[in-house]
Amino acid sequence: MQSDRFDRQTCSSNHRILQHTYENQKKESCSILLGKSLQVCPMSGxxxxxxxxxxxxxxxxxxxxxxxxxxxxxxxxxxxxxxxxxxxxxxxxxxxxxxxDPGDEWFDATAQVAQMGANRLFWEWKAYDHIPPEGSISYAELAKKVDAEESLIRRIGGVLTSMGILEQVGDDAVAHTKRSRIYMDGQPAGQIVGMAWENGMVPYVQMPAYFEKYGRKEPQTLNHVPGTFAYGVPEYGWYEMLQHDPPRMQRFLRAMGPIEEKMPISGIYDFTWVVDYAKANSTDRAVFVDVGAGRGQSIKAIHKENPELPLDRCVLQDRPEVVEAVKQLDDADMRLVRKQVIDFHKEQPEKGALTYWIRRCLHNYGDELAVNMLRLIADAMAADSRLLIQEDVMGNPPHYTSTMLDFMMLTFGGKQRTLDCWTDVLGRAGLEIRSVAKGQGPWRHLAVIECVKAGQK
Missing domain, CATH: 1.10.287 (Helix Hairpins)
Incomplete structure (x- = not known):
């Protein structure tokens, strides 16, 4: 015990000496640490x-x-x-x-990287789950539970306590904070952070090599995107890669689930005119075609808000396995809905529908692929048809919550778009914007873009 106490005292003393030296030399040594270019930007700010x-x-x-x-x-x-x-x-x-002080930018960036790395280790090793929800656990006991060396756990824990993720108790123990509890098993927010590592951080590290190989331009194909390049399978598209890795696919779906559940579908666009049309025109013309519908979440949400919308004139479209899953599920709310198998990149089979709805799909694709998908829908539209796109519309200048998502979408080959970008993509597909309805509060960037065929009013 004396040896252990001596080692800690020595470490503490050395730390104070190093810290004092660092503070005294910080301004004088910045050019050595960061390069001569910083001499034009004094550390004093x-x-x-x-x-x-x-x-x-x-x-x-x-x-x-x-x-x-x-x-x-x-x-x-x-x-x-x-x-x-x-x-x-x-x-x-x-x-x-x-x-x-602008000269401290390097310090903040380094700290953020350290926090992300330390957090990933504790999350992956289930260390957060071994810390009691109330009370504390010693570093020694925590190290035993995760089968790691105590000194290593102390160093990782030190990063997290110093940045307020965890709380240090005394000299030898650690406890949860409200920030760390989200990383306990089953917590949605922690799963999203895990996704940010796998879908963001890992590809980001390889981005310089990716753009060196493919050129400094946006990816415009399903495969050969930064994410699949980073994982050594550039010949795959992102979702194709996930299909070959079921555990990662499950982690991805668990992380996306809470996001999709909270994101509003209805309440942004007024469908009253669609209901009125259906009442006044009792034909078999489809009034609502959900392109890439999944299990019909949009149809159910919009029908709940507009109960007079005839379900037998609504169409659910998706890949074969998704449509089959919907049929097998046999949801009572979906029985009247027509089900169609489609390929996003081939001819739209439902011609002349009143409205086509595509929700949070186009952001998965680069501009060239998105234009092709939109053109196929435009070709199927009648003169009075409307295409309704529910997607984020980035501001200009953008908010960081939009740009961080856009940068992650880049790893998939996808893209978040400003209104100008949407206008360009739609115009190239033979469409033009008629109106834009936006969400409220934290969903103010979520919009429904109403489009018509070019030249139609």
């Missing part, structure tokens, strides 16, 4: 009137957002509540950016 003005404006935004949150609170977990919290966070980030 942009101290002056501009910084103070930006900080004051950002602080006012924080105060205003906080006052709304306190005086007009939404129900916990509601869209209003989430929107209010997001405004506070965004304003606080502006304040941090205003006062932060």
């Amino acid at each position: 942009d101290v002056g009137d501009q910084v103070r003005a930006e900080a004051t404006a950002a602080a006012d935004e924080v105060t205003a957002a906080l006052q709304i949150f306190l005086k007009e609170p939404g129900t916990a977990g509601s869209d209003l509540d989430k929107g209010q919290r997001r405004r506070i966070v965004d304003a606080a980030q502006k304040l941090i950016s205003a006062v932060k």
